[in-house]
Amino acid sequence: MLSKSELTVLSHLSADVEDYLIQRALADALGWDPGHTSRVVSKLAERGLVRREQQHGRYEIALSNAEPSIRFADLVREFPHVDFSALLSGSTIKLLFHLDEERTAAALAERAGVSRATVYRRLNQLQNVGMVTKRDARFAVTSQFEEVVAFALSLVSHLHRQEAAEHTSGVRLIWTDVDEYLMRCQTSISLASFHETGPKALDQYGIPLLTRDEHYYFRSEDRTELTPADLVCQLLLIDDGARYRSYCLLLITAQDLDVETLSQTAERYDRVADIDLQSMTQELCAYLESNGAESSEKLPAWDAFKSTAADYDISV
Template sequence: MVKKSHFRVVSHLIDEDESEVSISMLADQLGWSPGHVSRIVSELEAYGYVQTKQSGRQKLVSLTDIEPIEQLEGLLTEYSHMDLSGLIAGSGLQILYYLDQGRTATELAEQSGVSQATVYRRLDDLQRVGVVGKSRSRYRLNDPFTVLVSIARGLFHQKHRHEAEKYATGLNFIWETHDEYLFACGSDVSADEFYLTGPALFGEFGVPLLTRDRRHYFRTDRRSKITPAELVCHTLLIDDDSRYRTYCLLLMQKQGIDRTVLRERAEHYVSESATDLRAIIDELIGFLESEGTVTAEQLPEWEEFKQTASEYEVTL
């Protein structure tokens, strides 16, 4: 979580408008201990929000030039009379992540993982200063504060990228929310809460694939393993072409994946995906249940699929 102390440091560096400041000076200005400031700066540097360099015996801190920091700087400068950094820190940033469209407090709580009571409190605070408006139980950001969505998403993405870069090279993000993300990379990853997924994992579930595709990982702290239903969703997010759809059909049949569970897992990924995952899942289910009578574009002919299934020892 991007805590209030993190935003306090960032907003202070913006307010002071200094290119670089030492840890000791920053501690004096904020009234904090040097040790506490050093810890906060280290966390911010790990997120990619600030950078440091050694100058003699002093460590100098400066803001990075990433887009969300520049956007935040513009907003905090223009509305310096408001405690925007306090309003958006912590759970506020998680809620803002999902205010890209009008949403109810219940929807915001479900997507952000913030309790509904806290969502209401944060929204009330944002409404009070004119950042958020409400119409028919749906909350929206008012102009010119719509940029807060871009800021929230940019800050979380930067945090995710810096985290993943500790373990992987050649990153390509495929799907992400404020606390989970799916990515492709050019290396193996061995770290807590990073789970192998995509075509390379099919062999674990009885469908060994000969593929030289890049490795894919899912970073989450919400679960401890990738289930077959989860794997189908990830694979379709990676690529929904005819080859990958056939992979998913084989896995669905081999593992006897419960259709209701599969639809539920697809729902989890829909809001942040450019792919209509629900529609694709319904097509795959319809194809299997009708033995190819109900088909769609990018699905194989039933006889062709039967042959492929036989090769993989999948019973239809």
């Protein structure tokens, strides 16, 4: 997420009473080489966390008004005795992102994608300053440091948004995890780590739709492609209304997806989703298995669904 050097600069700017600092003065205050200082500040400026302007042959730097910068500054000023640059560097922010509720070390290791040894080491450091508490093998952020979790959440979203904006316009994040995110945007992206999803992606499964100009992408470095079960879940994350549920029904039927596969895939997204995808996918499967007998107001009449499926040569 952020290096110790980057957090050190943010901490120094947060604690300083001046509106801005001269970059050379910052280097002197930190005892850093000017070249190293310039590289760190440049990285933070690229990420939109600081502002850097050249005035009269010198660089003036200050915190930006981005949400994570403001939240971090509040933390530094409220807890001046805490060395946040040492505590939050490396994988710690990933752990805090998933400490929005009590979790075991094993769960944190799986969700953050780090070793359990690293989790215990980081949690021990956080416990030593009273930031995290442990009860019955479950860890939680203490009430006085709840803002640290809010900072981690805002930072992850901010960095995702900044990255996406480098490749497209009109970015709106729909679902975010530490290393992956689902977004809507206005222009197409041809990078391997951005996988097209949403209604346009149904065309590859023989379900061509007349869609709007919006584009949807799922950004992930670890995946080479999205499965049909991924697409079902992502469609529901985009819009869980009647129209999108009908799209999902068509895809489930066309690909003969089973409830276990869908439920396991939905569980992965449910970790940071605002809706209950597992229940939704189970409801869709129950509708299909019962020939529409088990239905809800957001699902089509069975005869109407059969007619739509026949239009796409999908056998129900």
